[in-house]
Amino acid sequence: MRLASFLLPSAAATPEQFRQGYAGANPNFYQRALFENGAVLRQLDDLGFDFAAFSEHHFHLEGLEMSNNPILLGAWAAGLTTRLRIAQMATVLPARNPVLVAEDLAMLDHFSGGRMIAGFARGYQSRHVTTVGQKNGAVATYATDPQYAEHDAQNRELFEEAYQVVRGLWENREFSFHGTHWQVPPRGITWDHPGTREMAPATVGADGTVQKIGIAPNTLQDPSTIELVVPFTLSPNTIRWAAREGGWPIIFSPIEETVKMCLDAYHEEAKLRDPAIGWGRNVGHFREVVVADTDEEAFAIGRDALGFIWPTWHDHFGFNEALRRPGEEGPVPNDYRAMVDRGFSITGSVDTVARNLEKAVEAFGIELLVLWMGIGPAPLDKMLRSNELLVEQVLPKIGIKLDRFEPTLRPEFDTAKWTAAV
Secondary structure (H helix, E strand, C coil): CEEEEEECCCCCCCHHHHHCCCHHHCHHHHHHHHHHHHHHHHHHHHHCCCEEEECCCCCCCCCCCCCCCHHHHHHHHHCCCCCCEEEECCEEHHHCCHHHHHHHHHHHHHHCCCCECEEEECCCCHHHHHHHCHHHCCCCCCCCCCCHHHHHHHHHHHHHHHHHHHHHHHHCCCECEECCCCEECCCCCECCCHHHHHHCHHHECCCCEECCECCCCCCCECHHHCCEEEEEECCHHHHHHHHHHCCEEEECCCCHHHHHHHHHHHHHHHHHHCCCCCCCCCCEEEEEEEECCCHHHHHHHHHCCHHHHHHHHHHHHCHHHHHCCCCCCCCCCCCHHHHHHCCCEEEECHHHHHHHHHHHHHHHCCCEEEEECCECCECHHHHHHHHHHHHHHHHHHCCCCCCCCCCCECCCCCCCCCCCCC
């Protein structure tokens, strides 16, 4: 099984300090967050985690999601680690310029020595998506939106077209694309440069206009092998799209009936691409795991970590729908007890976590587990110990050994990789 971590990051503040307001504007809290997340990243690298991922959200004066550039955070993380791969969960494509996304991720791939994972999402926070993506006509998509159907379709169209641009730039030395929203390159750009005619002749036409572009540097990895993660989804359409692209959807819900519906949808579509793929393969699962000496201590740690972040912030966007049981009506309880009782947060002693994690692994055939870590409001020392107990005691107890994905570099690459001094 592969193990990964999702780090927002949040401001390194206590719940009481968050409630005082504007934690995101306090430079002390962000510097402390860098220190704490850096310590976690180094530990994950040593413990054998496969990758760490950052989200993209903007304007978080509230301080709960200070993650406006997951690619830049990834470049920072790459310099702290040697084997841990670097992902985004995720770059919000409808609000971004896909040409710049392709370039930035290619640079991250080189900075990290081929450890980049591509993570793309559609965007559910309207404050961010509509402001940053205003030139694209971008809108957010979230479960409680009164105009969900209209906005979801508009968002999906932008997402899928932007993704085609990113992939096309990675897979081709010279590339052009003419879609509904993006012209790459726009027609009629005059570029009759003798240097281009000599050194990149396929990009310019006989009339001296730009016909194609290419990004430089391109990815260090062979683009056909770059892993794609698609968080955090319950949408059958998104799951099927991920299956067609060979991507890894990261399933949000812990509810057995919901998870199996998602796995069925992925498997049905994925078989068209790979008839031999097994049920439950190529799918990641999203959870929180907190391990301590006792069940009571683990619950208390989690309650002040993700148990503060989720009920305070994410319920507003419909996250609790991921916890809804079949046939359940009315609001889902918005508290940490519900997160634990319904299986999203697996907390407890080594024995308790081993027992509950083993059930989930057996039920769903989990081969990738992504852990949401509430670094920020959580006590750093207790979170580091939780990770240590998970890897060194819980996983061996249930017979799980950690795997790591080995990237494949471009076939023409034949020199030494650059590495940062760690």
